[in-house]
Amino acid sequence: MDFANFLIQLLNSVQYGLLLFMLAAGLTLIFGIMGVVNLAHGSFYMLGAYLAWSLAAKTGSLALAIVLGTVLSVLFGLVLEKLLFRHFYHRDHLDQVLLTFGLIYIFEEMRSILWGDNVHGVPIPQVLSASIPLTDNLSYPVYRLFMSGLCIALAIGLYLLISKTRLGMKIRAGAFNHEMTEALGINVKLIHAVVFALGVGLATIAGMIASPISSVYPNMGSQVLIMCFVVVVIGGIGSVRGALISALLVGLVDTFGKVLLPQVAGMLVYMLMAAVLLWKPEGLFKQ
Amino acid sequence: MSAAKAHLEQLPRGLQVALALGLLALLAFPFVATDFSAQMAARMMILAIFAMSLDLLQGVTGLVSLGHAAYFGLAGYALAFLTPQGEAVSLWWTLPAAVAASALGALVIGFFVVRTHGIYFIMVTMAFAQMVFFLFFDNKALGGSDGIYINFKPAAGVFDLENKRVFYYFTLAVLVLVYAFLRRLLFSPFGRALAGIRVNEHRMRAMGFGTFGYKLAAFTLAGGLAGLAGYLWGAQSGYVNPELMGFHMSAHAIMMVILGGTGNFAGAIVGAFAFESLLHAFKDLPAIGGFDTGKHWQLWMGLFIVLVVVFAPRGLLGLLDRVLRRKERRDE
Numbered sequence: 001m002d003f004a005n006f007l008i009q010l011l012n013s014v015q016y017g018l019l020l021f022m023l024a025a026g027l028t029l030i031f032g033i034m035g036v037v038n039l040a041h042g043s044f045y046m047l048g049a050y051l052a053w054s055l056a057a058k059t060g061s062l063a064l065a066i067v068l069g070t071v072l073s074v075l076f077g078l079v080l081e082k083l084l085f086r087h088f089y090h091r092d093h094l095d096q097v098l099l100t101f102g103l104i105y106i107f108e109e110m111r112s113i114l115w116g117d118n119v120h121g122v123p124i125p126q127v128l129s130a131s132i133p134l135t136d137n138l139s140y141p142v143y144r145l146f147m148s149g150l151c152i153a154l155a156i157g158l159y160l161l162i163s164k165t166r167l168g169m170k171i172r173a174g175a176f177n178h179e180m181t182e183a184l185g186i187n188v189k190l191i192h193a194v195v196f197a198l199g200v201g202l203a204t205i206a207g208m209i210a211s212p213i214s215s216v217y218p219n220m221g222s223q224v225l226i227m228c229f230v231v232v233v234i235g236g237i238g239s240v241r242g243a244l245i246s247a248l249l250v251g252l253v254d255t256f257g258k259v260l261l262p263q264v265a266g267m268l269v270y271m272l273m274a275a276v277l278l279w280k281p282e283g284l285f286k287q
Numbered sequence: 288m289s290a291a292k293a294h295l296e297q298l299p300r301g302l303q304v305a306l307a308l309g310l311l312a313l314l315a316f317p318f319v320a321t322d323f324s325a326q327m328a329a330r331m332m333i334l335a336i337f338a339m340s341l342d343l344l345q346g347v348t349g350l351v352s353l354g355h356a357a358y359f360g361l362a363g364y365a366l367a368f369l370t371p372q373g374e375a376v377s378l379w380w381t382l383p384a385a386v387a388a389s390a391l392g393a394l395v396i397g398f399f400v401v402r403t404h405g406i407y408f409i410m411v412t413m414a415f416a417q418m419v420f421f422l423f424f425d426n427k428a429l430g431g432s433d434g435i436y437i438n439f440k441p442a443a444g445v446f447d448l449e450n451k452r453v454f455y456y457f458t459l460a461v462l463v464l465v466y467a468f469l470r471r472l473l474f475s476p477f478g479r480a481l482a483g484i485r486v487n488e489h490r491m492r493a494m495g496f497g498t499f500g501y502k503l504a505a506f507t508l509a510g511g512l513a514g515l516a517g518y519l520w521g522a523q524s525g526y527v528n529p530e531l532m533g534f535h536m537s538a539h540a541i542m543m544v545i546l547g548g549t550g551n552f553a554g555a556i557v558g559a560f561a562f563e564s565l566l567h568a569f570k571d572l573p574a575i576g577g578f579d580t581g582k583h584w585q586l587w588m589g590l591f592i593v594l595v596v597v598f599a600p601r602g603l604l605g606l607l608d609r610v611l612r613r614k615e616r617r618d619e
Contacts, residue, residue: 031406037406037409084597091600092600093351093406093409094541094545095596095600097353097541098538098595098596099592099597101592102588102589102596103589104589105588105589106585108585109583109586113583222534226417226534229414230414232410233407233410233411237406266418266425267418270417270418273411274415277399277402277403277411281402281407282407283407
């Protein structure tokens with residue numbers, strides 16, 4: 001593999017890893033703070049992609065679609081938390097698995113009723129449609145760089161939110177000791193709603209920015225959900241830092257596996273997970 | 288609701304009579320029903336075997352596996368690979384071989400997953416099942432996304448599974464044998480140890496039980512029994528595809544066990560019949576106006592699952608129990 005090719009694969013793997021992080025961060029936060037396993041997290045990714053497609057078609061601008069879609073998805077997350085998830089924070093994981101599995105079916109059919117079952121493409125915005133030439137016949141699309149940049153910006157924002165702001169302090173306190181935090185007069189219920197909506201928002205944004213390169217299709221959430229599970233298991237449940245490192249690792253293994261060992265590429269990520277489980281059954285950064 | 292009541296291990300007399308009547312009904316069914324309904328009943332019996340195998344993990348040992356379909360599918364694929372293009376293959380050696388393939392798969396994956404607990408166990412079983420799914424999905428040599436046809440059903444002397452009635456009674460016999468085996472196992476020292484692990488694994492370890500070995504044995508056994516069901520499924524449908532190992536299949540099995548009631552195997556059978564009947568009822572819903580309600584069966588199934596979890600989290604048996612208790616309290 002020459003250098004230009006290597007660079008392209010490296011950039012692709014970082015971009016894929018960062019996208020996975022956007023999803024895994026919400027999943028791991030929701031689990032770490034509220035103790036809920038959410039199988040429907042992949043559906044939010046799908047929802048994002050369909051929102052981007054339909055809103056971009058209506059407004060004519062992907063950027064506007066992303067802004068509108070983010071607002072809608074956060075509202076959707078708040079409603080969902082209030083009506084359903086809130087009542088499942090202290091229930092068995094088994095109940096949570098079944099609830100969120102039922103939700104996958106409901107979301108899929110709502111998607112089918114609202115938007116149909118066809119595969120759609122979302123055009124890359126004009127300003128980002130260029131490619132950067134690397135050699136005579138190899139180039140790298142600007143849109144993918146933009147995706148990675150946006151993910152990095154959001155990751156930094158998430159880090160600052162959790163570790164530097166007052167709200168982040170309350171989130172960490174609530175995760176550490178729920179009763180004590182409530183006794184100090186902090187509205188933990190509100191914090192939970194915010195964290196849930198944040199997770200939904202991140203997953204939806206991931207779906208929206210991925211839509212121009214992955215196309216928009218039914219059931220697109222399930223595969224990405226399982227990859228997120230792998231990321232969260234490797235990183236350690238509840239750890240956002242673990243999710244970031246593990247997402248980048250999974251991105252590298254998956255992308256380079258497809259190039260170097262195409263016969264077993266699909267299994268490599270799971271082998272990585274198995275190896276981590278043997279070494280650290282609770283993940284690399286268990287909190 | 289106390290844990291003991293919710294976790295019904297000993298079946299009350301009334302329920303035993305009901306099960307015996309159910310068995311009689313299944314014995315007589317092919318004589319009164321159409322070929323098609325008898326085939327549907329056989330399919331439900333196969334799923335009941337699958338659900339019982341999961342109940343050994345979920346209800347007895349307290350291990351919620353979201354990847355149990357992998358072992359169901361492995362045996363189906365084993366049958367597909369062992370069946371030659373032009374002739375039927377012997378039941379005698381392919382059935383044990385297919386079950387062994389599933390058990391081996393469960394042993395290898397179990398070696399990794401039973402180290403984990405709670406939520407990790409759920410996620411990791413699901414992830415490994417997906418690995419097996421993609422192994423078959425991505426490789427053309429293993430059938431790829433289209434799957435493999437099984438042109439001839441296995442046969443052995445009088446047990447010619449090509450004959451639909453023979454297949455029906457063979458499946459019924461397997462169902463009864465698996466049920467009897469699991470009921471005995473439940474009250475054996477091994478079964479008591481598994482139940483102990485569900486209730487308090489730390490205490491079991493403190494008492495000197497090697498819980499890792501017990502859990503791995505349960506996982507392997509459950510995988511093998513799921514393989515038994517998968518073999519029959521492959522033989523009946525004459526076709527296997529990666530969907531058999533998919534995560535929807537695994538989740539359906541969990542739902543069957545929950546719906547009937549966990550930890551006693553009878554509930555798993557009832558749940559499998561109930562779930563499948565419901566699934567077909569939803570799929571057969573008529574179109575209302577321009578809206579094809581049957582096509583959107585997932586919506587009804589999803590709503591049904593959510594309603595069950597919200598209002599009857601301990602299954603139909605648990606709901607019945609709660610209603611009866613409320614009545615008792617009113618009577619007092």
